[in-house]
Amino acid sequence: MTQYLLYEQDAHVVTLTLNDPERHNPLTGSSLLDELLAALQRIEADRSVRVVILTGKGASFSAGGNVKAMLRQASGEVDAMQVRQEYRSGIQRLPLALFNLEVPVIAAINGHAIGAGLDLSCMCDMRIAVDSAKFAESFVKVGIVAGDGGAWLLPRIIGLSRAAELSFTGRSIDARQALEWNLVSQVVPAAELMPAARKLAEEIAANPPHAVRLTKRLIREGMTTRLDTLLEMAAMYQAVSHQTADHREAVMAFIEKRKPDFSR
Structure with missing residues (x-):
C-alpha cells in the first residue's frame, strides 16, 4: 500500500496524487520517489492507460527537495562520490522514467512548484496551473544546482534566457507570468483545475x-x-x-x- 502517492484509475485515465500535504509534497526524504517510479512502471505495462494526470494534495504541487534532509550532505557525513551516486540512483531516475513513458502526462499544478517541484512539472508533457500557483527554480538559494535535469528541461520549455533568469536569481514567478512564458498552457481557478485536466485527458484518450x-x-x-x-x-x-x-x-x-x- 502506498503512503505518499495515491493511484486512481477511471476508464483510460490514471490520476497520481502526491500525498504529503503537511510537508508540501517533497520529492525526497520519504518513499515518494520509489512509489512514483513504481507507478510509472505499472502504467507503462498497462495498455488500458492512455493518459496520466499528476497533481498534488494540499496547498502545494511540490516544494521540491526536503531541505532538512540536505543537512546530511552538508555535514560531511558522506563524501562527494557517495552523494553523486545517490543522485544517480535516486532522483535522476525520475526524469528518465517520465521522458521514456509513452503515455502522455498532464501536470495539474494545484499550488506552488518549487525547485525539484518545478522540474517535476517540466518532466510532464503538458502543464495546467491554478491561478494562485508560484514557480521557482530556486536551487541557488540553498547553494546547490538542479540535480534532477532541470537545466536540460527548463530551457527547452521557456527558452535559454528566461530559464537562465529563473535559475540564476532563484526568484519565483506567478501563474500569469508562467502562462506568458509558455511554462504552462492553461491557468484556471482552483475549483476548475481537475475538471480542466480531465477534459484534456479525455480529449487525448479518445484518439487511437x-x-x-x-x-x-x-x-x-x-x-x-x-x-x-x-x-x-x-x-x-x-x-x-x-x-x-x-x-x-x-x-x-x-x-x-x-x-x-x-x-x-
Whole structure:
C-alpha cells in the first residue's frame, strides 16, 4: 500500500496524487520517489492507460527537495562520490522514467512548484496551473544546482534566457507570468483545475492509443535527434500505424461519418 502517492484509475485515465500535504509534497526524504517510479512502471505495462494526470494534495504541487534532509550532505557525513551516486540512483531516475513513458502526462499544478517541484512539472508533457500557483527554480538559494535535469528541461520549455533568469536569481514567478512564458498552457481557478485536466485527458484518450504513444515518442526524440534521423523513425512508425486495426477503424469512421470505436 502506498503512503505518499495515491493511484486512481477511471476508464483510460490514471490520476497520481502526491500525498504529503503537511510537508508540501517533497520529492525526497520519504518513499515518494520509489512509489512514483513504481507507478510509472505499472502504467507503462498497462495498455488500458492512455493518459496520466499528476497533481498534488494540499496547498502545494511540490516544494521540491526536503531541505532538512540536505543537512546530511552538508555535514560531511558522506563524501562527494557517495552523494553523486545517490543522485544517480535516486532522483535522476525520475526524469528518465517520465521522458521514456509513452503515455502522455498532464501536470495539474494545484499550488506552488518549487525547485525539484518545478522540474517535476517540466518532466510532464503538458502543464495546467491554478491561478494562485508560484514557480521557482530556486536551487541557488540553498547553494546547490538542479540535480534532477532541470537545466536540460527548463530551457527547452521557456527558452535559454528566461530559464537562465529563473535559475540564476532563484526568484519565483506567478501563474500569469508562467502562462506568458509558455511554462504552462492553461491557468484556471482552483475549483476548475481537475475538471480542466480531465477534459484534456479525455480529449487525448479518445484518439487511437498507439498513435498517441508513438506521437509522444517522436516529439521526445525530436528534442535531441537530427531531422533525417527523426524522419526515418517517423517512416517506420507510420508503416506500423497503417497496419493497425485502430487506423482502419479511424478511416472507416471518417468515411462513414460516425464516431470511431477504439475499444480494446
